[in-house]
Amino acid sequence: MPTAPFRRIVTGHDAQGNAIIQEDGPPPRVQRIGGDIGPMFYEVWNTRETPAQIDRASGEPAEDGIKLAPPQNGTRIRVLDIPPEDARMATLTPEEAAAHFAEVGAGAASSHASGSRHAMMHRTQTVDYGIVLEGELVLIVDDGETVVRAGDIVVQRGTNHGWANRSGRNCRIAFILIDGAYTDGLA
Secondary structure, eight states, X not given: OOOOOOOEEEEEEOTTSOEEEEEEESOSEEEEOSGGGSOEEEEEEEESSSSOOOOSSOOOOOOSSOOSSOOTTOEEEEEEEEOOOOHHHHTOOHXXXXXXXXXXXXXXXXXXXXXOSXXXXXXXXXXXXXXXXXXXXXXXXXXXXXXXXXTOEEEXXXXXXXXEOOSSSOEEEEEEEEEOOOOTTOO
């Protein structure tokens, strides 16, 4: 799976209040989730509250490992490299799928069960903006699916969903995740 590098550039302010480039380098946390059939997670940044605090030069709030959802009342931006699926995806048990999500602190998000439309179906209480950077994916929901390609943007609003890479080549997608709260009995 090609994993072309990208940079994370973080701005800040010096002691006089002038804008500066505070950091310029690769994302600090990178990890493959779910073994060799799983995606590569590149954690770019998170915030812990809304509105986000803007100070002179603090860094990203510290986190242990990779977390699927954003912090409560916060946001997260990440990039995923999702490899093409092979036959192993179709044979994942619900327990194996939940274990993959547990690697990112979200075992309960997995909704894979007998009759699921995809082994990686899941649901989080978030609003996610997904921007396909290269390649294509199939967005699968309870009642339908659609192909999303480079340049397409998905607004995923707390729905049960999964991503299938049926293209035969890597897909890179950026996600901006925003903490949310279900209403109207959706929980």
